[in-house]
Amino acid sequence: NDAPDIKKGLVGVLADVSSISKVMPETNSLTYRGYAVQDLCELASFDETAFLLWNGELPTKAELAAFQAEEKANRALTPALLRVIAEFPKDAHPMDAIRSAVSFMGMEDAESEDISDAAQRRKAMRLLAKIPTAVAAAHRASKGQAPIAPDPSLSFCENFFHMVFGKVPQPEVIRAFDVSMILYAEHTFNASTFTARTICSTMADMHGAITGAIAALKGPLHGGANEAVMHMLKEIPSPEAAAGWLEGKFDHKALVMGFGHRVYKTGDSRVPTMKKYAEIMAEVVGDKRWMNTSNVLAKIMLERKNIHPNLDFPAGPAYYLMGFDIPLFTPIFVCSRITGWAAHVLEQAADNRLIRPLSVYTGVEQRPVVPLPQRG
Ligand code: CMC
Known part of the structure; x- marks a missing residue:
């Protein structure tokens, strides 16, 4: 049988190696950098998980404090981005809003064109810190409400509730939200992550890769x-x-x-x-x-x-x-998955080869071009 072996949807295709996470379908288990995700949910926080995904190890107390301080220091959006968000169409899809906001952040970022590992890591941190602020601001703008500024005295998860609702709920709610963020953080070569890696493989920048990943996550077969x-x-x-x-x-x-x-x-x-x-x-x-x-x-x-x-x-x-409006659910997924996407961009860039598969041509055979006057 000479029929080409096409893996429609890339089913079963091994596209690269990765040391970030491992899915074991035979035991229904998932590990991030070797830690079972259920254990991370019970014994660590989303911040610790983000650090783990980007650095390969769980943080020490001092490393976590420094990571959290950097995240808190980067939460604010520029007045220009806040103006742009206020001008988004009121009925825009929230995933289109965050996709556009991230694209704008790229244009504003002083290191946008610097794809060195150190610069990409700094940009990943800025995205982690700013995406929730933009998601909350766009959501409030769509309801005709003014944005609520981030509060650096609050944790990552508490601050998100503060920016959406203007108040922080009871600890059980924060805990459940934190767990959801850990669970959504990373999942091997899914469609949005592979999109981010493909964009990165052309040596395009971090914000471009994340903008593309958000576009891929929107679909109802994936994050939607x-x-x-x-x-x-x-x-x-x-x-x-x-x-x-x-x-x-x-x-x-x-x-x-x-x-x-x-x-x-x-x-x-x-x-x-x-x-x-x-x-x-x-x-x-x-x-x-x-x-x-x-x-x-x-x-x-x-x-x-x-x-x-x-x-x-x-x-x-x-x-x-938890009280969130339904259109916020997939943007919340973005607030978490930025960690996994960025980890994959860093990994792809560290050992890059352009991603460029092949297809089997099924169109018409080669034929001569008939000039316009003779085509009637
Ligand atoms: N409802 C009804 N039938 C289903 C469903 C479903 N949700 N999922 C799979 N099937 C059927 C499918 O129709 C197929 O039947 P048949 O063999 O008769 O054609 C069979 O199960 C095997 O499924 P498949 O289409 O080969 O699976 P796939 O690997 O191509 O697609 C999927 C996976 C997630 C796109 C699909 O299961 C689906 O569309 N689910 C609903 C959307 C969804 O929940 N997506 C979230 C994915 S997981 C987390 C995330 O990324 O956010």
Whole structure:
């Protein structure tokens, strides 16, 4: 058989080596730099995880203090960017807003064109610090509200709530949010990360790679799924109605958002931890509807289709119970995944080769050009 062996969707293709994270579908497990993600959720914070992804080791107390101080010092946006955000169309998609804000940050960054490792690391830190400020400002602007300035006395996660709502919630909420940020931080060669690496492979800059990654994350087959999950849960009138609703989906062979995964076929390693914290949020808020509906959907999807939920399935209701508007869910994913994306850009640049695959041509055979006068 001479048919070319095309890996549609690059299924199963080993594109490079990486020492950042490891997905083990056979045991439904995931490690960042050798640490199980569940252990990081229980024993470390998102800040420590960001440091780990960029440096390969967990920080010492002094290293963490320096990392946090640098993050806090870089949170503010320039007046020019705040003006641009205020001018975004009110109905712009929030992922388009953060994509555009990051692109603008690149034009403003004094080291934009410097792709040395040291400069790229400084830019990664600036992006980590500024992206939440831009996400919160764009969200508030879309509702006609003025931005709330970052507060350097607050932790990374506390400050995000402060900039969105003007107040910091109880510690259980911050904890659940921090866990979601750790779980969303990194996941090997997914579509947005591969996009970032592809852009980096042309020797383009960090902001360009992250802008492209945000564009890739927006789609509902990738990061956009956490929003789609919540829209779906809200469409189902009650947990009792979930089975009938799902039958309708099966009849139309429709995708059920928050289920399935390219790599995990017997369960997403991140789901049990996120589900635990979504359930804590349901307790805190005193609203079990979303988790009860979710449980019915997960049970039937497994029984009927043998398909397991992915991280977006518990993350969607968790963010809703934390009080976030649905359009903020995927931008929150960006606030976390900037850590993984930047780690991959640094790794790609350290051992770069232009990413340039091939395709099999299936168009018409070569033919002569007929000049316009003879084409009628
Ligand atoms: N609902 C219904 N059927 C599904 C689903 C789903 N969510 N996911 C997979 N299937 C079916 C699929 O139709 C296919 O059936 P058949 O063999 O009859 O054609 C079978 O399961 C195998 O799936 P696949 O299409 O080969 O899987 P893939 O690796 O190409 O796609 C996926 C993976 C994540 C794009 C897909 O499962 C999907 O569209 N899920 C819904 C969107 C979603 O939740 N995305 C989040 C992904 S994980 C986290 C993240 O990136 O944010």
